[in-house]
Amino acid sequence: MEDFENSYKNAIEAGQRNLRASKLLVNWCFHAKLVRSPGRGLIEATTGLPIGHMGVECKFSKKNSMLCWLLEDSVYDFYLSNCKDCEERVPVGIPNIMFFIAPREKAAEQRKSAREEEEKNRKQKHTERQQERANLRCKLSLDETFVLDLLDELDNDDITRDDPRLEQLANLAPETFTRKVIEHLLPAVLHENLPYSVPVAKALLRVSLEPEEQLSVAVRLLSNYEKSPKAIDVVLAHAENLSENDLNDILHCFVSMALGPSPNNIHLRWDESISRDTTPIYSLFQKRRADICTKVDALLNDPNPEKFGTAVKIILALDDADLLLKYTRTIIAKLMRRRTLLPEVNQDSSLLYYLRKLAASCFKYHPEETDKIIQLFLLDNDNTGTEEAHRIYSSILKDPYQENTKIAKAPKIAFKRLLWKAVESPENASSNAGQFFRYPNKEFEQLASEHFDDLIGAAATISGKYDQVNEDGALVLTENVLSQMEKNNKLAAIDSLQDALIKWATMGAKYKGHEGIKEYLKLYRKIPENQTAMRGNMITNVSNLLTGVESLNLVLSDWYSALMDVSELVRAKAAQAWENVPYDLVKNFPDLFFEAFFILLNDPYIIVHKAVVHSLRRRPFPKEKRKLIEHRLWNLTFCYFQNNKEDEFVIDCVDLLASLCLSPEERKDKLGGLISSILLNLEGNALYQAINRFHHSFYDIPGFVKVALKSIQDDYTRSISIDYCVSAILRAPHDELQSCVGEIKNAFETLKPFRPEGFYEALVYAAALTKVGNYEDVSACFRELVKSIPAEDRNEHWRLEATLIEVASEIELAIGNGYPFVELIENWNNIIYELEKKNEERNKFQDFPPSFFFTD
Numbered sequence: 001m002e003d004f005e006n007s008y009k010n011a012i013e014a015g016q017r018n019l020r021a022s023k024l025l026v027n028w029c030f031h032a033k034l035v036r037s038p039g040r041g042l043i044e045a046t047t048g049l050p051i052g053h054m055g056v057e058c059k060f061s062k063k064n065s066m067l068c069w070l071l072e073d074s075v076y077d078f079y080l081s082n083c084k085d086c087e088e089r090v091p092v093g094i095p096n097i098m099f100f101i102a103p104r105e106k107a108a109e110q111r112k113s114a115r116e117e118e119e120k121n122r123k124q125k126h127t128e129r130q131q132e133r134a135n136l137r138c139k140l141s142l143d144e145t146f147v148l149d150l151l152d153e154l155d156n157d158d159i160t161r162d163d164p165r166l167e168q169l170a171n172l173a174p175e176t177f178t179r180k181v182i183e184h185l186l187p188a189v190l191h192e193n194l195p196y197s198v199p200v201a202k203a204l205l206r207v208s209l210e211p212e213e214q215l216s217v218a219v220r221l222l223s224n225y226e227k228s229p230k231a232i233d234v235v236l237a238h239a240e241n242l243s244e245n246d247l248n249d250i251l252h253c254f255v256s257m258a259l260g261p262s263p264n265n266i267h268l269r270w271d272e273s274i275s276r277d278t279t280p281i282y283s284l285f286q287k288r289r290a291d292i293c294t295k296v297d298a299l300l301n302d303p304n305p306e307k308f309g310t311a312v313k314i315i316l317a318l319d320d321a322d323l324l325l326k327y328t329r330t331i332i333a334k335l336m337r338r339r340t341l342l343p344e345v346n347q348d349s350s351l352l353y354y355l356r357k358l359a360a361s362c363f364k365y366h367p368e369e370t371d372k373i374i375q376l377f378l379l380d381n382d383n384t385g386t387e388e389a390h391r392i393y394s395s396i397l398k399d400p401y402q403e404n405t406k407i408a409k410a411p412k413i414a415f416k417r418l419l420w421k422a423v424e425s426p427e428n429a430s431s432n433a434g435q436f437f438r439y440p441n442k443e444f445e446q447l448a449s450e451h452f453d454d455l456i457g458a459a460a461t462i463s464g465k466y467d468q469v470n471e472d473g474a475l476v477l478t479e480n481v482l483s484q485m486e487k488n489n490k491l492a493a494i495d496s497l498q499d500a501l502i503k504w505a506t507m508g509a510k511y512k513g514h515e516g517i518k519e520y521l522k523l524y525r526k527i528p529e530n531q532t533a534m535r536g537n538m539i540t541n542v543s544n545l546l547t548g549v550e551s552l553n554l555v556l557s558d559w560y561s562a563l564m565d566v567s568e569l570v571r572a573k574a575a576q577a578w579e580n581v582p583y584d585l586v587k588n589f590p591d592l593f594f595e596a597f598f599i600l601l602n603d604p605y606i607i608v609h610k611a612v613v614h615s616l617r618r619r620p621f622p623k624e625k626r627k628l629i630e631h632r633l634w635n636l637t638f639c640y641f642q643n644n645k646e647d648e649f650v651i652d653c654v655d656l657l658a659s660l661c662l663s664p665e666e667r668k669d670k671l672g673g674l675i676s677s678i679l680l681n682l683e684g685n686a687l688y689q690a691i692n693r694f695h696h697s698f699y700d701i702p703g704f705v706k707v708a709l710k711s712i713q714d715d716y717t718r719s720i721s722i723d724y725c726v727s728a729i730l731r732a733p734h735d736e737l738q739s740c741v742g743e744i745k746n747a748f749e750t751l752k753p754f755r756p757e758g759f760y761e762a763l764v765y766a767a768a769l770t771k772v773g774n775y776e777d778v779s780a781c782f783r784e785l786v787k788s789i790p791a792e793d794r795n796e797h798w799r800l801e802a803t804l805i806e807v808a809s810e811i812e813l814a815i816g817n818g819y820p821f822v823e824l825i826e827n828w829n830n831i832i833y834e835l836e837k838k839n840e841e842r843n844k845f846q847d848f849p850p851s852f853f854f855t856d
Contacts, residue, residue: 006346008043014069015049021071021100022050028097029083030090031058037067059792060088072100122157129155129194136184143176147185154196161226166199170206177207189217198226205230215241223249227257232280239287247291251314254281258317262350281317293323300330305344308334309351316358321365328362329373335359335392336377336385356388360395367396367410371417390432393418397436397444415447416454419501423458426465426497427490438496440503448508449516455505456523462498463534466491499537506544517545517554524558535562536573543580549588556593563596568603572611575600579618586622594625601632606646609636613652620660630661641678647686654678655693667701676703684716691717695724695731705732709743712761713750726764738772745769748781754788756798766805775816779809800835807831 025032036054044051053067056078065078075097083089133148140148150166153159170177177185182204188194189201201221205214205228218234219242235242235250242250258278285292292314299311312331315323334341335355345352363370374389393414421433428434440448448455469490509516524538539562542555562574575597581589600612613636620626637653640646654675662671679690680703691711698704708728711717717725729737737744748765751758762785769778782805789799807828814821 011041011043011051012047012049015044015047015051018050018054018071021075021097022054024095024097024099025056025071025075027093027095028089028091029058030092031060031088032083033057034071035067057794058082059790059794060086061794076101076104126155133184136180140178140180143173144178144181146173146176147181151196151200154199155194157195159195159199161198163196163199166196166203167206170203174207177203182207182209182213186213186217189220198224201226202228202230205234211238212241214238215246219246219249222253225253225256227277236280236283236287239284242288244291247288247295250284251281251292251295252310254284255313255317257281259313259354263353278317278319285318285320292318296323296327300327305342305351308342309354312351312354312358316354316361319361324358324362325366325369328366328370331355331359331362332370332373332377332392336374336388337380337382338388339382339384356391356395359388359392363392363396363414364410367413371413387432390418390421394432394436411444411447412450415444415451419451419454419458422497423461426462426494427469429493429496434493434497437504438500440500440507442507445507445511448504449511450508452505452508452512452516452519455501455508459498459501459505459537460527460531460534462494462501463531465494466533469494495533495537498533499540502537502541503544506541510545510547514550514554517551520545521555521558529566532567532569535565535567536570539570540573540577541580543577546582546585548585552585552588556590560593560596563593563600568605568608571600571603572605572607575608575611575615578615581619583619586619594621594628597621598629598632601629601636606640606649610649610652613649613656616660617652617656626660630657633657633661637678641681647682648689650678650682651686651690651693654690658694658697667698669702672698672701673703676701676707679704679707680710684714687711687714688717688720691724691728695728699728699731700733700736702736705729705736705740706743708732709740709747713747722761726761729764729768732768734772737768741769741772741774741777745777745781752788754785756795759798759801762802763805766809770809770812773816775809775813779806779813782806782809797835797838800831800838804828804831804835 022034025034033056034054035057036050036052039052041051043049050071053069054071055065055067055074057065058078061078061082063081065074065081068074068077079097079101130152133151137145137148146169147166150169154163154166185200185204188197189204198221201217204217205221209217214234215238218228218231221228221231222235258276258281260276296311296314299307299314302308302311315327315331338345338352338355342351359370363374370392374392377385378389396410396414397418418433418436422431422437425431426434429438469487506520509520512519520538521542524535524542527535527538529535539559542559542562545555546552559574559577562570565571565574578597597612600608603609613633616629621629633653633656637650637657640653641650658667658675666672667675675698679687679694682690687707688711691708694704695708705728708725712722712725712729732740744765748762751762754762762781766778766782769775769781782802786799786802786806789795789802791799807824811821811824811828813819814824
């Protein structure tokens with residue numbers, strides 16, 4: 001990560017400040033309690049510093065603080081909301097939080113005084129302007145005073161910048177804007193920033209002005225980034241008369257119009273939905289080409305990054321091929337050597353965003369020249385330069401290939417450069433070169449067909465990387481878990497890239513038609529038998545070649561042979577190819593193929609079993625063939641269920657059985673109960689995955705609610721989410737819940753000691769018991785819950801909600817047993833009233849972090 005050092009430094013500084021603030025908080029008050037978001041990061045675990053989002057709570061507070069990255073912000077927010085006038089505070093020692101709160105309060109007072117002084121000056125100047133207009137009225141005619149009347153209304157801070165009334169008056173009655181009125185208005189436009197400066201400028205462009213005055217008004221209007229068509233026309237008509245300063249201002253405005261708003265995040269793509277107007281900058285460039293080029297030369301050579309960024313945006317906005325060719329070397333040098341030439345620029349800088357786009361434009365218009373320059377700078381062996389070079393190449397391939405047919409050299413050069421760079425380090429899954437090829441895009445199928453031989457050659461070259469990684473790890477002790485994980489990750493990345501390159505090749509072969517398919521199969525047959533990874537990945541993608549019956553006949557013999565191959569990896573990959581078969585071709589497969597596929601369920605290797613089950617879950621066999629695999633699937637399920645090491649694969653088998661082989665009636669009968677008994681024996685991640693996958697479809701099968709109740713109490717499930725368990729419990733039929741009353745009550749007991757975050761779960765158990773009519777247990781559970789809630793102000797809302805559930809259960813119980821319930825109803829209404837009052841009180845508190853607003 002390029003900016004890791006800065007991020008690490010910032011995290012350390014935040015941790016040190018949080019550590020100091022926590023000690024000061026302890027000294028502030030005995031009742032103050034530090035709270036924080038769960039989880040610990042790697043930096044915190046290494047340094048021991050408190051790094052994360054933190055806040056403050058107190059048993060006497062009605063509002064807890066927001067959790068903030070800096071504890072000081074949370075403490076300051078909590079102090080203003082609760083502590084400032086608190087009578088329950090018990091001081092512990094000094095120094096305390098006033099160490100950083102006092103300066104903040106002093107700064108807030110200073111800001112308040114400055115605003116008051118500013119407001120006083122504003123009102124004084126407003127009064128002076130009113131007096132000046134009053135004096136002027138005596139010298140004007142009645143028609144001329146109409147303009148002053150409008151100025152009196154517009155001289156208000158609440159007026160909008162686009163108020164049209166003054167401009168409409170200039171259109172309808174230009175004669176009211178006499179020379180006296182114009183001389184009064186011009187200073188407000190050219191030298192001041194008043195509430196009505198912009199409406200006045202728009203109005204003056206509609207009346208008779210001297211050419212110099214009209215140009216000055218237009219420049220002033222555009223300098224305020226007001227996109228007035230009239231102002232643009234005036235500036236372009238008098239472009240030769242623009243001074244150097246005015247030209248700078250107009251360039252900034254026209255560049256902004258051409259590029260749109262600056263991106264907030266350089267990782268976001270160029271938003272084509274934003275309207276951009278490039279005509280003004282093009283017209284200005286035609287009239288002041290020499291001056292603009294001179295200005296760009298000076299800005300590019302300026303050491304100030306901001307001025308260099310201005311030049312970059314000007315060149316990007318102009319989008320001129322000759323200009324790009326002139327500055328290509330400078331642009332590429334700055335980008336690829338930016339760690340040295342632009343050290344202040346970080347990954348989130350808008351300058352870097354525009355510089356990358358400009359480099360991409362250079363490559364787009366002048367691919368061969370730009371490529372030569374890039375390759376020259378790659379000799380530096382700088383990691384940043386290498387990544388930027390690959391980013392330039394990949395940028396030309398992000399757009400659909402059809403849009404770039406007129407500059408076919410650029411995508412061809414980029415494709416080949418990235419391809420062989422990806423092959424150099426296939427174990428690096430995050431490189432720009434590898435990222436492009438790991439996700440084949442159908443829009444580039446023509447490009448893939450032209451580079452078919454390169455793609456197959458690159459995929460074959462990667463085969464040697466498997467042996468290299470295995471040799472590098474041969475001397476590493478197997479007890480070193482991290483080394484083994486790193487090795488496995490590298491092998492997975494290599495296999496993933498090889499598979500992706502072959503997908504690209506199949507896409508290119510398919511684009512060529514039957515000749516391409518024959519060429520693909522011919523190469524497949526020539527692969528040595530010991531290169532199982534290459535053969536497996538090629539046969540996996542054979543189904544991507546299918547377009548109809550003729551193509552099926554071409555690949556079927558090789559596919560069938562792969563299903564019977566001596567290598568278990570090739571057999572598994574051949575089974576995996578089934579999931580990409582087009583739906584409309586499934587009916588054209590011969591019985592012999594299905595029989596060969598069924599045999600794989602009796603294969604001695606688990607890798608083959610997993611591939612078959614995985615494929616059938618995504619592309620089912622025809623209905624008439626499904627019953628043929630039911631017996632084999634049951635055998636697999638029981639076999640791996642007894643193994644206890646492949647619980648997650650057991651879930652896959654159960655999923656396939658239920659969806660492919662069992663009817664709804666069978667699932668609700670003994671077979672459904674058998675499935676539930678299998679799932680009930682799972683633990684940890686396998687148990688969570690079972691609920692995650694089946695909570696929607698298995699909720700009504702016998703015994704599944706017991707699986708959900710076991711999972712909701714499992715520590716692994718609770719560390720992720722109990723939402724799917726809740727869904728299964730609430731959707732369970734009445735008779736299933738009736739048989740699980742004991743498990744539901746036990747689950748409620750596991751919530752002890754009761755906490756506010758567990759209240760939602762308690763409501764779920766109450767709903768389940770209510771569904772079976774067990775109101776007495778609900779009332780007893782919530783009575784116990786209410787007793788356990790501490791009698792503190794901040795818990796009052798929770799206490800009322802729990803009491804409400806308790807009373808509701810007692811009402812239901814009374815109705816069911818025929819007992820009087822008038823007093824209970826009255827109690828219910830009283831609690832509802834109190835709860836509404838608490839909600840209104842809580843709504844008054846705004847949950848915004850203190851850094852959102854100035855606090856005075």
